[in-house]
Amino acid sequence: MKGKKFYIETLGCQMNKLDSELIAGMLANMGYSATDYADDADLAIINTCSVRQHAELKALSKLGHLHHLRRKHGKPSTIAIIGCFAQRSPEYIRKHASYVDIICGPADLDRLPQLIEDARNEKKQIAVSDFRAIRSGRQKYPERLESLDTNRIVNKNQRQAFVRVQRGCDKFCSYCVVPYVRGPEQSRPPEKIIDEIRKLDNVGCREITLLGQTVNSYHCVENGKTVTLADLLYRVHNNCSVPRIRFVTSYPADFSTEILEAMAKLERICPYLHIPAQHGSNRILKLMNRKYSVEQYIELIDTARKIVPNISIAGDFIVGFPDETDDDHQCSLELIKRIRYKNCFIFKYSVRPGTLAEKKFSDNIPDEIKTKRFIELQELQDKIALEDNRNLIGQTLDVLVEGISKKSKTNPSPDGKVQLSARTTDDKIAVFDGTEDLIGQIVPVRIFDVSSLTLFADTV
Ligand code: SAH
Ligand code: SF4
Ligand code: F3S
Secondary structure: OOOOOEEEEOOOOHHHHHHHHHHOOOOHHHHHOOOOOHHOOOOOEEOOOOOHHHHHHHHHHHHHHHHHHHHHOOOOOEEEEEEHHHHHOHHHHHHHOOOOOOOOHHHHHHHHHHHHHHHHHOOOOOEEHHHHHHHHHHOOOOOOHHHHHOOOOOOOOOOOOEEEEEOOOOOOOOOOOOHHHHHHOOOOOOHHHHHHHHHHHHHOOEEEEEEEEOOOOEEEOOOOOEEEHHHHHHHHHHHOOOEEEEEEEEOOOOOOOHHHHHHOOOOOOEEEEOOEEOOOHHHHHOOOOOOOOHHHHHHHHHHHHHHOOEEEOOOOOOOOEHHHHHHHHHHHHHHHHHHOOOEEEEEEEEOOOOOHHHHOOOOOOOOHHHHHHHHHHHHHHHHHHHHHOOHHHHHHEEEEEEEEEEEEEEHOOOOOOOEEEEEEEOOOEEEEEEOOOHOEEEEEEEEEEOOOOOEEEOOO
């Protein structure tokens, strides 16, 4: 008898990628096998993001496509929308995409097996959490959610993995939807995290990335004592042999020197921080409700570079926040020059319904100006990264081979060799020609050329 098939597509951040992986494991347990073709699937899932309007529009267009396939081919029989957009706008989705069978927020994903069952028997299923009630203490945080991570099915070929150490966010940056769609900040118990990492270590996983929206504020009380991120890093390091351990994303306030000291001492913690400044002007940082000044941010990065030599820094910037002047924008350019990031994710401000910025300010920077400022930051960042990468030419670096590069995927070479895409310990992308059996291994390569985002290398 033919088994059931599922199709899953993931938008958004690493949290969503992890959720999709955990769900895929859960579905495999239920007897489903994965397919790359939605019109061959019994169940199609779109895991969505709400961080910018563009992400929500993309989710709606993907749903529309699934609906089109179902009308044409009769499949996918069940359509599910999950993740942050599902949590933010269940009613909107129900009204404007009434064909959707399941709407499920990120804090209800453990209930998916039941929802799938119910959707087959009855009609629409909606499962979202009331984070307001949870924050106010009227409702308890759903402990059942922990089972999603605890029951993780580890694939025996898995070489890279995300491990959640923290859920939600309590920072309420004025522009950001995450605290509303992911709920209150919650740190997972260290022993559960270690158990999960041991499972991954046992199958030979080469890299784990600890995930939290503000990962440096991780804190969990255990036998009356608080375990901090620094403590957790020692614990992870001492309890596994995984050669690369990373953590993202760091929030620039409450960043202890103990974390940096742990990074310096523990050789398998990668010298890399993703620590977004968001803006270079103190006036805008205040409006954004970010709880640090540009001066404090610079001091923190200087300290990080002192304690962890060769640490690379990645950042995020938002351009076109309400009332951003040319002078404010200059401050962001100055900060990029001062920090010399490895790479930056730059975003045009997108007003998010329900956030503090939406209530208090008007989205008054015209799109042409947002685009112009976006390009200015990007060009400056590219120039700096290219200059810094040039210093690497001639060096030999260890890289973890992640897979076949985009170039080789679209244009395979006839000689059996492919272009492989790999990463250095400090998170730089390197490409080189090699055989596919290198995927998942850590190998030395020699850099012979660079661009702002890529190191071009040869095997040694
Ligand atoms: N927790 C992480 C980031 C989560 S969202 C942190 O605090 O650093 C990822 C990035 O999206 C943010 O760093 C920010 O730069 C961007 N972002 C968030 N909300 C946005 C909005 N409304 N418009 C544009 N960019 C936004
Ligand atoms: Fe959003 Fe700020 Fe929380 Fe990051 S720290 S997820 S930007 S509210
Ligand atoms: Fe991530 Fe987007 Fe949700 S950035 S937490 S998937 S809103």
